[in-house]
Amino acid sequence: MGLRKRFKRMIDWVLDVDDTSLPSQQFACITDFLAHQRYDLSSNELSELMATLKNKHLVDSVLVTTPTGQLLAASEGDGVKEAVLSSALFNYVESELASASSVTVQTGPNWLMIYPFNKKLFVVKSKSGLSNIELRALCRELENVLLKRVVLAPYGNKVA
Amino acid sequence: MGRIITLASGKGGVGKTSITANLGIALVQRGNKVLLVDADVAMANLSLLLGMQSSPITLHDVLLGEATIRDATYDGPGGVHFIPSGLSLDSYRRADPERLESVVAQVANDYDFILIDAPAGIEKSVLASLSAAREVLIIVTPDSPSVADALKTKIVSERLNVHPMGLILNFVRGEKGEIKPDELMKMMELPIYGTVPYDDEVRRSFLQEHIMPLVLRKPQAPAAIAIQRLAGKLSGKTEEMVAVPKPEGFFARLLKSIRNLFSKK
Numbered sequence: 001m002g003l004r005k006r007f008k009r010m011i012d013w014v015l016d017v018d019d020t021s022l023p024s025q026q027f028a029c030i031t032d033f034l035a036h037q038r039y040d041l042s043s044n045e046l047s048e049l050m051a052t053l054k055n056k057h058l059v060d061s062v063l064v065t066t067p068t069g070q071l072l073a074a075s076e077g078d079g080v081k082e083a084v085l086s087s088a089l090f091n092y093v094e095s096e097l098a099s100a101s102s103v104t105v106q107t108g109p110n111w112l113m114i115y116p117f118n119k120k121l122f123v124v125k126s127k128s129g130l131s132n133i134e135l136r137a138l139c140r141e142l143e144n145v146l147l148k149r150v151v152l153a154p155y156g157n158k159v160a
Numbered sequence: 161m162g163r164i165i166t167l168a169s170g171k172g173g174v175g176k177t178s179i180t181a182n183l184g185i186a187l188v189q190r191g192n193k194v195l196l197v198d199a200d201v202a203m204a205n206l207s208l209l210l211g212m213q214s215s216p217i218t219l220h221d222v223l224l225g226e227a228t229i230r231d232a233t234y235d236g237p238g239g240v241h242f243i244p245s246g247l248s249l250d251s252y253r254r255a256d257p258e259r260l261e262s263v264v265a266q267v268a269n270d271y272d273f274i275l276i277d278a279p280a281g282i283e284k285s286v287l288a289s290l291s292a293a294r295e296v297l298i299i300v301t302p303d304s305p306s307v308a309d310a311l312k313t314k315i316v317s318e319r320l321n322v323h324p325m326g327l328i329l330n331f332v333r334g335e336k337g338e339i340k341p342d343e344l345m346k347m348m349e350l351p352i353y354g355t356v357p358y359d360d361e362v363r364r365s366f367l368q369e370h371i372m373p374l375v376l377r378k379p380q381a382p383a384a385i386a387i388q389r390l391a392g393k394l395s396g397k398t399e400e401m402v403a404v405p406k407p408e409g410f411f412a413r414l415l416k417s418i419r420n421l422f423s424k425k
Binding site for chain 2: 016021132134
């Protein structure tokens, strides 16, 4: 260590000089990131709530159906065909593997996940695979929305 | 039913394990029944800190369905009950962390507090640790990488419907350039639940031949006192936040020495 450096170090120590400063650019980045993570779940519109939940849980679409394929809610389009196909697929897998906790299909970058929860099937499409923990959290939240904020229409009637 | 709290951070090396062990013991000293769960199934360290690394049945066995949670519960130092994670890589690969939630729920009624030491990151085992609890305390150090990772942990917790109680600000030196508590609260949109000052005694706790948590080894150390206050707050006794002593400069130290010199006379 040079004499100049030693001298500066001693001066800094004597005067209690500290040249650190707050990383304001990093703070701005963190604040900006946080601003994109706010989700308003107060709406009574089911389609709005499903769109919000879709963004919150980082998935492309969510569909809720009965085990017999009757559509309860869908975030995209009417989803009737998808409800029938998804329930048929789940029922087939369940007939082969009785203890299956979920069905996951990956085709290239797209994932299809069917998760049974509270006597309903939740069909989730995403660009990445979700663990059962994440699927369960999404289902719980969606179930709360379905039960508390909107009146469920009878099976077979479109809700969203 | 007892409170199930996960201690998480996002970033590694911020003092999660040390705070979990010491906080658990401090809660026991306040008359609570406490269970510590080492949910870091890949890198188990809590058992090393509690000196219980050679436990024959571990959380791995429970997650594999080969043992019950009560089989894997041991008496730890200071009166805590403890579930260690195994050190075997083979059982780690086979263990299913998704079972943690149902496993912890089995003993929720037996304890006042169940503290879960989560791994770093936001991988599957972290999600399992978070979803097994109802509340999460996020440990953060006063620097931007730690805050950025803590923010992700907070967002993931909210996504899993686990309530973030607040932040534990650890390793606080009171230096210039450190993120101040009010700035941190503003950024994270969470309250500061407690502040633990930097204390070399915490590091020394790991260097002893017989490793012992700080609240037992040096109860008068500043970090131990801060953790005791945190335990007081958690167990219902409202305590003021720990004031973090700012390191004194040369002139302050000089003045203090002169004052001490005269007071001795």
